[in-house]
Amino acid sequence: MEDLPSQIQQAVQEVDQQIQPQIAKINQQIDNNQAKVLQAFTNQQMAESHLSGSTGYGNYDEGRETLDRVYAEVFHTQAALVRPQFVSGTHTIAVGLFGCLQPGQKLLYLTGKPYDTLQEVIGMNKRQAGTLREYGIEFKYQPLTNDGMVDYSHLAQTLADFQPNVVAIQRSRGYEVRPSYTVAQIAEMIAFVKERLPEVIVFVDNCYGEFSEEQEPTEFGADLMAGSLYKNAGAGLATTGGYLVGRKDLIEKSAIRLTAPGIGSHEGATGPYLRGMIEGFFLAPQVTGSAIKGAIFAAALLEKLGFVVTPKWDEPRTDLIQTIILGSAEKMVQFARAIQKYSPIDSFVQPEASPMEGYEDQIVMAAGTFVEGSTIELSADGPIRPPYAIYLQGGLTYSHVRIAVAHACADIL
Template identity: 55%
Template sequence: MVLSWKENLPKELSAKVDKVDQLIASRLKEIDEQVLYNQQRVLDLFRKHNVGEEDLVPSTGYGYDDIGRDKIEQIYADYFKTDDALVRNQFSSGTHAIATALFSMLRPGDTLYYLTGTPYDTIQEVIGLAGNKPGNMKEWGINFKTTELLPNNEVDYEKARKDLQDKSIRVVAIQRSLGYAVRPSFTMAKIKKMLKFIKEVRPDVNIFIDNCYGEFSECEEPTFYGADMMAGSLFKNAGAGIVKGGAFLVGRKDLIEQAGSRLNVPGAGKGEGPTWGFLRDIYQGFFMAPHTTGEALKGMVYTAALLEEMGMKVMPKWNDPRTDIVQTVTFGDPDPMVKFCAAIQHYSPMNSFVDPIPYHQDGYEDQVVMASGSFVEGSTIELSSDGPIRPPYRLYIQGGLSYAHDKIAITRAVEDTFYKK
């Protein structure tokens, strides 16, 4: 006899869960097929590069001749179909990797141009649009321009064509995921169109992709279609919840060398960088990434479907194409938003006894409420939720490591928010 985890759910909610299970079954099967495709590619690369126990031995000091580090960077470059990669625990976050890449490609007087509208809060501080913190691009004389999206959240290609005539533009950036914006994340189909457009209008610029939350969410990546440099986080998709810190850059060999010099020092470039005890996690995390990302995608499909059943406005909808592990739900009021976020925390394996309280966090303009009962601090491949306390009071849910945890936690969050007084 199999006992049911739903036994003490309100009958109405239990019925909704049953309805959702039937509704999304075919979509979950599609995700499983995608996982198999991506897993096959990763496995083939581990076999091609003859990964062995000796590759997991860490280096110290300068990190010279770190065989395991060099091999995992070859594997990343091969998977993303680029010349080279920089996969380093020295990056403190995806934002750090993005800033390193952008500063390495831009010089005083150059212009950074975002095709996909104003970037999210932490990148705004890097650029100097917000916060006015020392060392930002504005302070270094690097200019910024963007073409805001059309009302339908599509790229304004007509205006972008005109804006790109500015010859000071040296780097064109595309942000795949939505950040704290109200637009959908950009699918690979749309990114391919953007890449083709940029290359037609300005073949001389470097195209940079902020790919955070996106790896393994589809069967293709932006670098397959000519992006010159791309960044991602190791404690998001590519690390599978195993890697405890770091980020990566993949791209053209000369650009990766420049980024290595920016991360370290000119001369040493990417030849330095000890791996300490990180290599085993980085290898295993990348191997597990297709599966873990698939679990997160399935969890977010369930989340969208159940919240739609509750009459909530969600994006993307359960049957929409997905290109990252982020699910949004709009509450229209701060109280249920904070309550739902708190329930995510309460049904987490770590710090379940903590009540999230909105607060001002470095890098964000508004107060933010965050729930992250994760084993790795800030790991958004583990189930988490956060959002700025500003209209329309939208919560951004990401992760998690297992579909089972997502299903339990989201269902209980719905119960606590909508069925309990």
Template identity: 50%
Template sequence: MSNWMTDWDYPQWAAAIEQKIAAKLRWIDQRTDIWQACVLEAFRSHRVSEYHFYGTVGYGYHDVGRETLEAVFADVFSSEAALVRPQIVSGTHAISLALFSILRPGDELLYLSGQPYDTLLPIIGKGRDGTGSLADYGIRYREVPLTSSLKLDKERLKEMLTEKTKVIAIQRSRGYSSRPSFTISEIADAIRYIRSLASDVLIFVDNCYGEFVELEEPTHVGADLIAGSLIKNPGGGLAKTGGYLAGKKEWILRAADRLIAPQLGLEMGATGDGLRDFFQGLFLAPHTVGEALKGIVFAAAALEMEGFETSPSWDENRTDIVQQVILQKPEWLIAFCQGIQSASPVDSYLKLEPTQMPGYDDPVVMAAGTFVSGASIELSADGPMRSPYIAYLQGGLTYSHVKIAICSAIQQLKAVMKNSCVNISNTY
């Protein structure tokens, strides 16, 4: 057996951390059991069988597996309908599909959670510039700034809401921002308030990174439509591509027609050989998300022990699988990501360097030694090269892998800091 961690005295170090976080790990296991029972019941209710795993080609007519998968997703998310397709290539694509399908020229999109992900800004657009953005179609966009304590500002929402406001959007996860992710309780409170102001406005929640983390989803608390990626939480690490939308049937029908063609959306769309992975990935998703959660709780506790600032801290409640690590210096951010990459099962030998990526204003350093490119449910770490140089750690198919990788990342950080004559304990 390789002894690459000999200098770390890994078993004793890990045991001390795990003793500290034991109660949190037990709670995650309990949450996993509850969600696993929910998913299992949906599979049993729809009588999932072997023949559902064989997809279609060509037009994809009469795809009973696809129809059953979408019914199972709808049940799991307590929604009227769902759209689950390999033709949706990412979370950004799923969100774009949702917005373009429910908004029309002259409507207004109002983001309650401040500025959304960097990759959504080109979708929103800045005017009729021919790019095909929402703005290019005459759809107005505004955003409600967060409060000084980085909370959803309901009073400011009341001031900004107009008769043109068709959709109010909430981004559950933080993205590349310093604000916290929003819990289901906070989203539920906002939805109740929105309904008291405008009962007919459509409430959309970007659910990326959040599925199966809490005991409810936004659709359980009144969201009309949610969207996410299958290579994040609900794909369970097995889905190779794809995305989903879930919510009111009216909006799912619109999204399906936008994805394919009017009046054809739910009836067409070949699934090829991916259905088995989609079904099995969804079944494994509660367990896989639980492993990722235990891993990032461990990571936060270990990094805090070494003097780093994290968000959430290890003992805070969580609503997504993203862990923020504030590293303060560009070379520390690079070192952290290089440490994660070196403990990856794929491309561990690569030496990471920041690079420009589509949809981002700043160069990004990204550790992603994953089996599926871009799969955020697998362990990855990345961050934009801008102050305060924050690493965003996410995913982890197994708890053991996350522990090993965090050991590697801290080891790499210590080496860089030692070379810079910097003592970690005096950094913050």
């Protein structure tokens, strides 16, 4: 990075020394998570013959079924549904919610207002067809405290009055400045809910969270959990897909919503996608760890240069997302253009703020990625609205994040 201004070079050198203790912790976490995944691959006897995928109906797809068992073992659940037919994280979550809920039942979001695309699924936009609301499902969300935490002082009363059938927890911050929730915090939420409503189904949106810690919410009572293969679990090799893990009955009900009654989880061709899904999950601990190390570096460097960041470089991490408050729409666009410029794909493209399907505000997005929309690869995006925060996430290699972020800092300064 010899082409950087001397001020940035000096800041990078200081930051590299400053963050070494945190980097060492992440390296140990990578080793522990990798060992867990390797053990699941060997226990479930993943074979070379499983990598080819299936066509047509996908009957008797041994690779698909073995990958389901690997996911179930890693996440400590009864069953899993890992499929290329999931088109996004939002789709995966929607299938899970439709699988859990019947017409006339109630859904409570414990962690505040869900993000924009899920508001469409729920039916908060009353013009949208096919929503949970249209199926007669009643929805409520519990507002957070001023510091972005779950409001336990009012939650007990909400549970007693509303009597939800499903309680949903969103692990990651989405496009909010509030903190993402650690697994320990989610465990506390689950325990609080289950103590008062033992039969309630707890659903966790785990997007951006896999392998960010050494344990997952399903180890603490989550009944069903969803994630996207464009994010951590796909490691940049899965080119489509998502997963659900949890109770066997809920997985099968969700599979019915994905396919059809009578088919459920027993069909669904994996075609050319299965190899990337399998290899991506094996590499996921390493790639996720690289992305987190990149986020730590970015937080330390940008804070040193005078920007407000959350989380800070030495705070606990539970997902990939690094929030950087830039203070103006112009700086958001400038930062996104810098990240795009130092991307391997479409580096010549200049991002512009523009409307995007499913979002209320204009979005600026830098994503020079090998897989379209892949947020395990380095990207930066955010809605053009106060406090004008951009959300940096991903990075297949730590070196790429360091190079791109350091040059982005030079550009915006």
